[in-house]
Amino acid sequence: MQEWIQLLIDGITIGGVYAVIALGYTLVYGVLRMINFAHGELFMMGAFTGYYTLNGFEKHSSLNDSVPVLTIAIAIVLGMVVAVTLALVMERIAYRPLRRAPRLAPLISAIGVSILLRNIMLRATNAQGKVYPKVFPRTAVEIGEIRLLYVQIFLIVLSFVFLGLLYLFIQRTKAGVAIRAVAEDRDTASLMGINVDRTIMTTFAVGAALAGAAGVVYGMFVTTATSGMGFIPGIKAFTAAVLGGIGSVPGAMAGGYFLGISEAISTKFFGAQYKDVVAFVLLVAVLIFRPWGLFGKREDKRA
Amino acid sequence: MAILSVRHVSRAFEGLIALNDVSMEVEAETIVGVIGPNGAGKTTLFNLLTGFYRPTSGEIWFEGKRVDGLPLHRIAAAGISRTFQNIRLFSNMTAIENVLVGSHLHLSTNIATAILRLPFTVKQEKRAVQSAVETLRFVGLAGRENELAWNLAYGEQRRLEIARALAVRPRMLLLDEPTAGMNPGESVDMIRLIRALRDDLRMTVVLIEHQMRVVMGVCEYITVLDHGEKISEGRPEDVQKDQRVIEAYLGTGALLSEGAS
Amino acid sequence: MKIGKRALLLAAMLATLTMVLAACSSGTSSKDKTATAGAGGAKTPAAGATTAATKAATGAAGSITVKKGDKIKIGISTTLTTDNAELGIPIRDAALLAIKTKGTIKGFGIEGDPQDDGCAGPASVTAANKLIADGVVAVIGPMCSGGAVAALDPLSGANMLTVSASATNPSVTAQGKKNFFRTAWNDATQGAEMAKYAYTTLGKKNVVLVNDQSTYGKGLMDVFKASFTAAGGKVASEEAVTVGEKDFGPTVTKIKGESPDLVVFGGFIAEGAVLVRQLKDAGVTASFMGADGIADQKYIDQSGGAAEGSYVSRGPKPTDTKLYDAFAAAYKAEYKKDAGQFTEQATDATNIVLAAIEKVATVDGSGNLVIDRQKLIDAVAATSYAGASGQIDFDAKGDRKVVGAVNEIDQVKSGKLTRIQ
Structure with a gap:
């Protein structure tokens, strides 16, 4: 029983990360009908920013020991800033010029950006994985056999917080309403006085901020940053977004947790080498019976 | 003084001339009809007025400001709003949310205020919701606020589209076939609503319409387009007698038989 | 939009298939491209199937000619991208340092030609074909066993001398390819x-x-x-x-x-x-x-x-560490970093290859350097070399003969690898 609870916790931990990254995919898909395949790399850049920030504090001050809350907060904010900046540059240079191009063009462009960012970091770090300084004590809460690192609790809670904030943002703010309106009908939205270009940039920025922050916290959890670390979570988060119904915000959230937990459980049953198989079988099954995903909306409903 | 001034506007699509040297003036707080056979260029004119297209040549002035060439959202901000021939609501949003998107321009909530729920924000939100409710009541959708847009009946959807357009707080409203597909009863209600727009809200209304009963009943001034050119304009009773208009409509019979549709 | 959804479904199914194949760790296919031959290189026609490329290469590649004034090219197939590059880049660097140290062979300059082999089958095959097309004399690598098993197909077809410093899986030499040797130990x-x-x-x-x-x-x-x-x-x-x-x-x-x-x-x-x-x-x-x-x-x-x-x-460090220490010092002087895992095997592999080239290469009448591929392989097979990683002799399969201790066990003590057996 305890092992099952532990597996569930493991699933929720990584599932939260998938969910937060998946939101970036789903939001951008919503407004542009485009998959930003470089999104996972924003997560990776966040992890590196976190490393450089915390390592800087470690080397030049004793702040990591005296006020870790402050240094962690700064690292997260910087991670978001870097990711947002990159996303906006990406949007301006690699995607906006292709907005009227066939759909495949921005997709290829995104894959190019992804490869570029990965290799820039590979060069910058000389292919050396970077190890986070010990900011978070690696101690754990133990209940019987169940063990939860404090940093893991932090990661789980923060994922929830991010998801909550995003939901609030989408539902209750002016920019959020604009994003929803542009997602439904770009032209009509602009007739309602919504600046579509700015809304698209906001969408990229919000997705990137989430990915950047998640990168920092995930980096603290796994304690390393490598140039390749964004790739697999990126693919998984994309899967989660499709599973939940691409374009749907609650779908991306649910898809992330669903995928994380099903991976954890299938590891127990079949071993980790088959967990991706299980995940994709689930995806195929969902797409066969509900091509619009678990939470997505049928697009042909008005017909 | 005219609120809208269209000056020698032409628009060509890869050589096909959809609108040719059309000029027209619309006085503030009037209801103006744009009529003409299919393919006359009516919708093209609307698309030019709202910024979907740029004129190939000519100028469009609204309230003393030149608006052609402006991005769509700037034209909306300048005070022009519209509805569509084929309804284009945000169908996954509720009725009131659709209206709130329209009032988007006049809101200032961000993520910080949404979390903190400052008195100012709460008040602003309340006001926006209140005004949205009022707008919905005005168009006759009281009690339907929380219905998803695509669950509304056809006539209701048309009204919601008008409510959403009103939320932008325009001075001029463009209605593209507001009674299309409506039964006579619904059409009468719509005519009443259009009059109220002008009488109660002091709105300038320009509408495209096929049903002559509606056009003749509600419009104070009419512009007739045919093959992209303006062939006549004036008061309804004068236009009706215009020989060129009769020729343009010859065969359709629509003009004289009081909207046989 | 319907098409979009269908495409997603198709993509998901393909992904699943890939995952299943990966999970079952099936063999690697080797469909690939072949570029045009470099200066003095064997001409390999572009071929869809490896077998076709192989036959052509064998026919034309009995020997390789380096034109007067050109450089002798040594291919380096190692992992330069992904996280495994942290092992792969030092391997490249060690090979390049050995080439630089050697300087010239019979008046001909030498240059390394590093290619990313991705530590896996398909990328390693691509790298191998690129190196064959580039007209390299020999290949140091591939880095990983999976890549080596797949890449040996085109490489042996071209009768290309191939010496890996790090591919340790038994299956690599079990194939019986005569052109392959390794300075790493068999797992x-x-x-x-x-x-x-x-x-x-x-x-x-x-x-x-x-x-x-x-x-x-x-x-x-x-x-x-x-x-x-x-x-x-x-x-x-x-x-x-x-x-x-x-x-x-x-x-x-x-x-x-x-x-x-x-x-x-x-x-x-x-x-x-x-x-x-x-x-x-x-x-x-x-x-x-x-x-x-x-x-x-x-x-x-x-x-x-x-x-x-x-x-x-x-793999066991030699009891006499003089050669290793000299190499480690030279590596550190060059790259300002400590020599990592597999670097000593990589420098030895390169030195063995260079020594063999020196032995068999002849200058012809017009001043070109001619290297017979089979003779080059035979020379490496006969090698007995005392290198940074110890004494190296090859057995008939191309595996390194075990001399003295079979392997070494280290334990991490106070943050350092410390030999305990």
Whole structure:
């Protein structure tokens, strides 16, 4: 029983990360009908920013020991800033010029950006994985056999917080309403006085901020940053977004947790080498019976 | 003084001339009809007025400001709003949310205020919701606020589209076939609503319409387009007698038989 | 939009298929492109199938001519991207340093031609074909066993001398390719020695094996399992991790549930360091054992202290470390970094290749350098070389003959790899 609870916790931990990254995919898909395949790399850049920030504090001050809350907060904010900046540059240079191009063009462009960012970091770090300084004590809460690192609790809670904030943002703010309106009908939205270009940039920025922050916290959890670390979570988060119904915000959230937990459980049953198989079988099954995903909306409903 | 001034506007699509040297003036707080056979260029004119297209040549002035060439959202901000021939609501949003998107321009909530729920924000939100409710009541959708847009009946959807357009707080409203597909009863209600727009809200209304009963009943001034050119304009009773208009409509019979549709 | 959804479904199905294939670690296909031949290189026609390319290359590539004024090209097939580049780049650097140190052969300059082999089949085949097309004289590499097995197909077709410093899986030499040699040790020995050490010396009876799903990692764990169970030990479960992932939570939980007294890992640094740390985080008290794929200071650094106490098997260092020390000093002087795992094997591999070229190359009447490919391979087969990694002689299969100790076991003590056997 305890092992099952532990597996569930493991699933929720990584599932939260998938969910937060998946939101970036789903939001951008919503407004542009485009998959930003470089999104996972924003997560990776966040992890590196976190490393450089915390390592800087470690080397030049004793702040990591005296006020870790402050240094962690700064690292997260910087991670978001870097990711947002990159996303906006990406949007301006690699995607906006292709907005009227066939759909495949921005997709290829995104894959190019992804490869570029990965290799820039590979060069910058000389292919050396970077190890986070010990900011978070690696101690754990133990209940019987169940063990939860404090940093893991932090990661789980923060994922929830991010998801909550995003939901609030989408539902209750002016920019959020604009994003929803542009997602439904770009032209009509602009007739309602919504600046579509700015809304698209906001969408990229919000997705990137989430990915950047998640990168920092995930980096603290796994304690390393490598140039390749964004790739697999990126693919998984994309899967989660499709599973939940691409374009749907609650779908991306649910898809992330669903995928994380099903991976954890299938590891127990079949071993980790088959967990991706299980995940994709689930995806195929969902797409066969509900091509619009678990939470997505049928697009042909008005017909 | 005219609120809208269209000056020698032409628009060509890869050589096909959809609108040719059309000029027209619309006085503030009037209801103006744009009529003409299919393919006359009516919708093209609307698309030019709202910024979907740029004129190939000519100028469009609204309230003393030149608006052609402006991005769509700037034209909306300048005070022009519209509805569509084929309804284009945000169908996954509720009725009131659709209206709130329209009032988007006049809101200032961000993520910080949404979390903190400052008195100012709460008040602003309340006001926006209140005004949205009022707008919905005005168009006759009281009690339907929380219905998803695509669950509304056809006539209701048309009204919601008008409510959403009103939320932008325009001075001029463009209605593209507001009674299309409506039964006579619904059409009468719509005519009443259009009059109220002008009488109660002091709105300038320009509408495209096929049903002559509606056009003749509600419009104070009419512009007739045919093959992209303006062939006549004036008061309804004068236009009706215009020989060129009769020729343009010859065969359709629509003009004289009081909207046989 | 309907088409969009259908495309997604199709993509998902394809992805699933790929995953299934990957999970079953099936053989690699070798469909590839072939570029046009470089200066003096063998002309390889563009061919869709490897076999076609192979035949053409064999016919035209009995010998290779380096034109007067041109440089002798040495291919380096190693992993330059992805996380495994942290092992692959030092291998390249060691080979390049050896080339630079050698300077010239019979008046001809030498240059390295590094290609990214991705540590896996398809990319390694692409790299091999690129090197063949570039007209290289010999190839140092491929880095990984999985890549080597696949890339040896085109390489042996071109009768290309190939010497790997790091591909250790038994299957690489089991193919019987005459053009292949390795300065790394065969895992058949390493895996057995690890099992023996775990069972007899450490007294571990109940182990969990974890591999990284690579030919190397899986192969090493298979050998370990066979030897360990034959000795009477029990393998509680065999787990796998995915290269590139950083959170092995569920796998760790599963391992914890098995309560093993030793966890053995076959794979590379990036995953090894993460795994050992997460085991410790989860409160798993079992010892940890890895092999030459993690026998590097970077493993210890990246584990954040969790590697302390790990057992690490590797090829034996020579008892006389004079040559190794000289190489390590030269490497550090050149790159301002410590020489890592496999670098000494890489420098030895390169030096053996260069010495063989020097031996068989002849200058013809018009001043061109002619190297007979078969003679070059024969010269390497006959090599007896005292290098930084010890004495190197090859057996008939191209494996390195074991001299003295079969392997070496290190333990991480105070953050350093310290030899304990």
